[in-house]
Amino acid sequence: MGRRAAPAQEGGGGAGTRPGRVVAHYGRSALVEGADGTLALCTWRRRAGPVYCGDRVRWRETAPGQGVIEACEPRRNLLSRADARGRLHPTAANVDRIAVVVAPRPPPGALTIDRYLVAAAQADAEPLIVVNKWDLVAGGEEAAWRERLAPYAAAGFPVLEASARTGMGLGRLREALAGATSILVGQSGVGKSSLVKALLPDLEVRIGALSEASGAGRHTTTTTTLYHLPDGGDLIDSPGVREFGLGPLEPRAIQRGFPEIERAAAGCRFADCTHTVEPGCAVRAAAERGELHPARYEAYRRLLEQVAGRD
Numbered sequence: 001m002g003r004r005a006a007p008a009q010e011g012g013g014g015a016g017t018r019p020g021r022v023v024a025h026y027g028r029s030a031l032v033e034g035a036d037g038t039l040a041l042c043t044w045r046r047r048a049g050p051v052y053c054g055d056r057v058r059w060r061e062t063a064p065g066q067g068v069i070e071a072c073e074p075r076r077n078l079l080s081r082a083d084a085r086g087r088l089h090p091t092a093a094n095v096d097r098i099a100v101v102v103a104p105r106p107p108p109g110a111l112t113i114d115r116y117l118v119a120a121a122q123a124d125a126e127p128l129i130v131v132n133k134w135d136l137v138a139g140g141e142e143a144a145w146r147e148r149l150a151p152y153a154a155a156g157f158p159v160l161e162a163s164a165r166t167g168m169g170l171g172r173l174r175e176a177l178a179g180a181t182s183i184l185v186g187q188s189g190v191g192k193s194s195l196v197k198a199l200l201p202d203l204e205v206r207i208g209a210l211s212e213a214s215g216a217g218r219h220t221t222t223t224t225t226l227y228h229l230p231d232g233g234d235l236i237d238s239p240g241v242r243e244f245g246l247g248p249l250e251p252r253a254i255q256r257g258f259p260e261i262e263r264a265a266a267g268c269r270f271a272d273c274t275h276t277v278e279p280g281c282a283v284r285a286a287a288e289r290g291e292l293h294p295a296r297y298e299a300y301r302r303l304l305e306q307v308a309g310r311d
Contacts, residue, residue: 017058017070022093023226024210025053031214032059032067039213044069052078053224054093054181054236065213077123079183081238091224092183092236097126099177101186101195103133104141108187113152114299116185118257128158128176130184132191135163151293155260164194174199174231181226183236196237200227251304258300260292276301 023039024031030051032042042059044051048071051057056073079095080088100116102108113129120127129152137145153159158176162169177199184192197203206227224238251274255262261275261283269280276284287297 017060020057020059020069021226022051022053022055022057024214024223025051025091026214026223029214030055030069031210032057032069034059039210040065040067041214042067042069044072048072050090052090052093053226053238054095054234056094077125079123091238094181095123095125095183095236096180097128097177097182098123099128099130099173099182099184101130101132101184101190101192103131103186103190104136104145105133106187106189111299111302112187114257114296114303117152117157118254118303121256122253126180128160128182130160130162130173130195132162132164132195134161134168135166148295151296154293155258155296162195164191164198167198170198174229177229177235178232181234181236183238193239196235199229199235201230203227251307254300254303254307258296260296261300264292274304276304 018034020032020034020040022030023033026041029041029043030053032040034040040059040061044057045068048057048069051069051072055075057069058071058073059067059069061067075093077093077095078090079092080090082088098116098120100113100120102113117127129149131145131149149159160169160172160176162173164170173195184195186192200206207225210225224236226234226236229235252272255265255275264283264286265273265275267282268275268278269282270278273281273283275281283292283297286292287294
């Protein structure tokens, strides 16, 4: 899904450049927002690019509403989406928080949440689990959902119940996203677009302003775009993205998505313990004592098997 850090780009911008941030990406050009809020459609120098939504850059104005990106500041991470063939395509940079959106309909797969949490850890971004469409949960379903989510809350992951349709939980979601650059990820159909519209009531006005500044006509449904949240912070909207790819991972990288396992692993005999067959494994001992939730330990083991199967 992303890298914890990306190398610094060459060049420092030089005299006459100004700071800015990429708020939309159009293939060979990018819409840059200056420190004063002005927008300019920019190309980039070869040494500076390519750049992606969320990148912080140094740019130079070449004409009213136009410019060139001279340098890209070092990134804290770069998230990539997977296409139908499994190939990864960078889409968003410098993300602080990843909100994993699931819903009762369509229900998440057995490892869906766990995979996203591993990807968030790989990108060094704070995870948040959002259960949208909570208004559709009724009767015995509610108890079953809370039982399914309990291991994540016990591991320390924040879990929010929300409904874009009724407004339930949106206040808490706004508070959780304030002051950071966030992105919503999740399966198709879980209501990410509805949540974005609920968080950004003037979304259509903003889309119109960006389209006018880019000169690209109607804003396409596949353009990754950064919006400023009313309560502070930024939200990167990447429509059409169903899943972010994990990419090649080592067992220790998967472990980072399971903080309860990582804590127990401090007592393992071997530093490279996979917590599956090694003697003196503190994680397996903790699982046998019931100190690790069986579902989470099983998810960890299954993800390890999937990664091993790629070799």
